[in-house]
Amino acid sequence: MNWDSWPELVLIQSGKDSVEDEFELSTVCHRPEGLEQLQEQTKFTRKELQVLYRGFKNECPSGIVNEENFKQIYSQFFPQGDSSTYATFLFNAFDTNHDGSVSFEDFVAGLSVILRGTVDDRLNWAFNLYDLNKDGCITKEEMLDIMKSIYDMMGKYTYPALREEAPREHVENFFQKMDRNKDGVVTIEEFIESCQKDENIMRSMQLFDNVI
Amino acid sequence: MAAGLATWLPFARAAAVGWLPLAQQPLPPAPGVKTSRGDEVLVVNVSGRRFETWKNTLDRYPDTLLGSSEKEFFYDADSGEYFFDRDPDMFRHVLNFYRTGRLHCPRQECIQAFDEELAFYGLVPELVGDCCLEEYRDRKKENAERLAEDEEAEQAGDGPALPAGSSLRQRLWRAFENPHTSTAALVFYYVTGFFIAVSVIANVVETIPCRGAARRSSREQPCGERFPQAFFCMDTACVLIFTGEYLLRLFAAPSRCRFLRSVMSLIDVVAILPYYIGLLVPKNDDVSGAFVTLRVFRVFRIFKFSRHSQGLRILGYTLKSCASELGFLLFSLTMAIIIFATVMFYAEKGTNKTNFTSIPAAFWYTIVTMTTLGYGDMVPSTIAGKIFGSICSLSGVLVIALPVPVIVSNFSRIYHQNQRADKRRAQQKVRLARIRLAKSGTTNAFLQYKQNGGLEDSGSGEEQALCVRNRSAFEQQHHHLLHCLEKTTCHEFTDELTFSEALGAVSPGGRTSRSTSVSSQPMGHGSLLSSCCPRRAKRRAIRLANSTASVSRGSMQELDMLAGLRRSPAPQRQENHLNPGGGGSSELRSHHCTPA
Numbered sequence: 001m002n003w004d005s006w007p008e009l010v011l012i013q014s015g016k017d018s019v020e021d022e023f024e025l026s027t028v029c030h031r032p033e034g035l036e037q038l039q040e041q042t043k044f045t046r047k048e049l050q051v052l053y054r055g056f057k058n059e060c061p062s063g064i065v066n067e068e069n070f071k072q073i074y075s076q077f078f079p080q081g082d083s084s085t086y087a088t089f090l091f092n093a094f095d096t097n098h099d100g101s102v103s104f105e106d107f108v109a110g111l112s113v114i115l116r117g118t119v120d121d122r123l124n125w126a127f128n129l130y131d132l133n134k135d136g137c138i139t140k141e142e143m144l145d146i147m148k149s150i151y152d153m154m155g156k157y158t159y160p161a162l163r164e165e166a167p168r169e170h171v172e173n174f175f176q177k178m179d180r181n182k183d184g185v186v187t188i189e190e191f192i193e194s195c196q197k198d199e200n201i202m203r204s205m206q207l208f209d210n211v212i
Numbered sequence: 213m214a215a216g217l218a219t220w221l222p223f224a225r226a227a228a229v230g231w232l233p234l235a236q237q238p239l240p241p242a243p244g245v246k247t248s249r250g251d252e253v254l255v256v257n258v259s260g261r262r263f264e265t266w267k268n269t270l271d272r273y274p275d276t277l278l279g280s281s282e283k284e285f286f287y288d289a290d291s292g293e294y295f296f297d298r299d300p301d302m303f304r305h306v307l308n309f310y311r312t313g314r315l316h317c318p319r320q321e322c323i324q325a326f327d328e329e330l331a332f333y334g335l336v337p338e339l340v341g342d343c344c345l346e347e348y349r350d351r352k353k354e355n356a357e358r359l360a361e362d363e364e365a366e367q368a369g370d371g372p373a374l375p376a377g378s379s380l381r382q383r384l385w386r387a388f389e390n391p392h393t394s395t396a397a398l399v400f401y402y403v404t405g406f407f408i409a410v411s412v413i414a415n416v417v418e419t420i421p422c423r424g425a426a427r428r429s430s431r432e433q434p435c436g437e438r439f440p441q442a443f444f445c446m447d448t449a450c451v452l453i454f455t456g457e458y459l460l461r462l463f464a465a466p467s468r469c470r471f472l473r474s475v476m477s478l479i480d481v482v483a484i485l486p487y488y489i490g491l492l493v494p495k496n497d498d499v500s501g502a503f504v505t506l507r508v509f510r511v512f513r514i515f516k517f518s519r520h521s522q523g524l525r526i527l528g529y530t531l532k533s534c535a536s537e538l539g540f541l542l543f544s545l546t547m548a549i550i551i552f553a554t555v556m557f558y559a560e561k562g563t564n565k566t567n568f569t570s571i572p573a574a575f576w577y578t579i580v581t582m583t584t585l586g587y588g589d590m591v592p593s594t595i596a597g598k599i600f601g602s603i604c605s606l607s608g609v610l611v612i613a614l615p616v617p618v619i620v621s622n623f624s625r626i627y628h629q630n631q632r633a634d635k636r637r638a639q640q641k642v643r644l645a646r647i648r649l650a651k652s653g654t655t656n657a658f659l660q661y662k663q664n665g666g667l668e669d670s671g672s673g674e675e676q677a678l679c680v681r682n683r684s685a686f687e688q689q690h691h692h693l694l695h696c697l698e699k700t701t702c703h704e705f706t707d708e709l710t711f712s713e714a715l716g717a718v719s720p721g722g723r724t725s726r727s728t729s730v731s732s733q734p735m736g737h738g739s740l741l742s743s744c745c746p747r748r749a750k751r752r753a754i755r756l757a758n759s760t761a762s763v764s765r766g767s768m769q770e771l772d773m774l775a776g777l778r779r780s781p782a783p784q785r786q787e788n789h790l791n792p793g794g795g796g797s798s799e800l801r802s803h804h805c806t807p808a
């Protein structure tokens with residue numbers, strides 16, 4: 001398998017003439033960095049990277065995932081509810097350079113943190129997910145958005161039936177647990193500290209060791 | 213798309229880390245399934261062509277042959293590959309399905325072969341991708357229709373003989389529907405045809421003016437009035453025949469209500485009713501006008517020819533199936549006629565002595581112009597009228613030309629279908645004859661072997677060795693099997709000659725039976741009808757005995773074909789066809805183990 005050794009963004013665009021408007025092809029073909037570089041940057045082995053890339057390339061031949069695709073893919077796993085909002089948040093968490101598309105490097109980087117990172121790394125990643133505006137602290141509104149999106153994924157048919165105030169209550173619980181100085185926002189230090197004190201969370205972190 | 217799900221699932225699971233800090237309850241432990249990350253390449257050898265793919269690719273669809281453990285049955289440990297003895301070209305499409313998640317339908321392959329491959333590999337036809345789905349469905353439907361056609365044609369056509377216990381009604385109906393089954397039916401068919409022709413010609417000739425022998429009257433009379441008795445007699449004869457035929461058909465019809473409602477019976481009724489009405493109605497002047505009108509209906513007798521002519525039936529069927537196109541044609545024509553008639557009327561209103569006296573009067577002009585007839589009895593004289601008249605004729609050509617190709621193509625399709633049905637019937641006959649020959653060959657080989665004493669336990673000497681030598685392994689085992697059957701049922705296989713001699717009688721019938729039992733009692737009619745000519749049977753037996761060697765070689769193929777036939781849809785029909793060849797199964801069913 002040949003790997004290019006430099007990152008390349010090849011944009012093939014035909015002219016914008018009126019005649020050729022019908023034949024406008026703009027294929028963005030993104031090739032990832034070399035295997036060695038990715039091995040250095042992430043904690044995956046060579047074989048794991050190969051398998052990951054093969055699957056990724058099969059699904060997205062153009063080499064990148066945009067938000068629509070992402071939402072569609074994620075929604076296949078949650079057929080009962082509406083996962084589009086949460087998928088958007090996830091997309092933003094993976095799209096570290098905020099260019100509107102997730103390339104293979106972003107994808108692998110995110111997975112590396114989640115699956116092979118330390119507990120602190122993972123908690124950091126989770127915090128990054130919740131912090132929608134990436135300002136370093138989670139407000140109640142941000143948390144409420146996240147919570148609502150998660151509850152949306154459940155769909156309508158749940159037991160016991162979902163109540164309107166369930167997300168809000170959940171947010172209150174969360175803040176009670178996490179917000180040490182009760183200033184209405186959760187900073188990264190408070191978050192990590194509180195999580196480390198919680199046994200359940202620590203134990204559940206081990207869930208993700210064998211995903212890949 | 214299952215392929216997509218399998219690839220993205222690890223990612224979705226990893227993304228669940230986002231729920232961890234929010235979870236109010238402890239999350240469940242992960243399943244212990246450890247997917248082997250060491251991805252291995254599998255080699256699939258399909259008839260010599262090697263396909264290699266990742267194991268993961270095949271695992272995407274675990275409910276198919278290649279994705280499940282079923283493929284282990286095909287694993288060849290010596291070569292380390294999975295060997296399938298199937299079509300490699302078709303396999304390409306199957307494998308691409310695993311790779312891309314879309315099953316494409318090959319355009320140049322037979323659709324049934326494709327279906328069989330799908331069935332083998334455990335793929336449901338619904339998986340065919342959207343791009344190819346419509347074509348796949350169309351081709352499958354066409355195939356199914358063709359097969360259904362065959363079945364219908366065979367059932368309706370000269371099929372198996374009716375059971376002897378069929379009633380007069382059934383035999384009569386069959387004779388009517390299928391004139392070729394017996395000579396009487398054929399005669400009846402031609403006689404009715406002749407009388408229809410006679411009747412129609414009489415109707416026509418009736419109106420020709422005959423010059424009388426004596427030139428006394430200058431007025432020429434039509435023949436009908438010159439020779440009223442002759443024509444009346446002819447008419448009576450024809451109507452009698454038609455009435456008789458109609459009543460017979462009514463009697464023989466399996467479902468009288470349906471028969472009464474059918475088109476052909478309606479035509480029959482319309483053909484004969486005017487005569488009876490004319491008889492009943494007294495000849496007075498008031499109703500003679502109506503009486504004359506009734507005579508017009510006699511021309512419908514010509515439609516009775518459609519029983520005799522398949523082409524006419526096809527035409528009628530075409531018109532029926534193109535009803536919507538014809539309706540459209542009529543509707544659009546009507547619209548155009550009304551529009552143009554109105555326009556022409558108002559355009560020509562001012563002219564003196566104009567023919568366009570009213571809009572309905574202008575209808576005639578419009579029709580004549582649109583169909584490009586142009587009689588010229590009505591012509592516009594104003595300039596505006598001429599302009600609109602020319603527009604009218606141009607548009608007429610267009611409007612009529614549009615639905616016509618649809619009707620034509622429909623007719624062509626139906627006509628070709630009919631041709632195909634006929635051809636297939638002929639082919640089927642030939643094929644069945646071959647199968648019969650093959651079956652008889654097999655049985656004769658066995659009987660020959662027995663005659664030569666091959667089955668005797670105490671056999672010895674060169675003779676036995678001689679006849680044993682030429683048998684293949686297949687034959688040996690087959691004969692052993694037949695022998696076992698004989699021992700089980702305490703009956704033996706013989707040929708028809710011995711059987712007919714044993715019975716001491718020759719029963720009429722058109723079918724021959726090859727495998728019979730010597731010690732059996734006279735059987736029911738269904739299974740044993742020996743040939744009607746014992747001399748022929750003797751000759752046939754001798755000829756066949758000489759040719760068993762060559763025929764039995766080919767018999768394996770034919771037996772395969774038999775098996776294939778049995779697999780085809782409508783197995784119950786096949787029994788009928790195979791029975792004449794001496795289906796051993798049907799006879800053995802009627803055997804019972806009598807103490808010999």
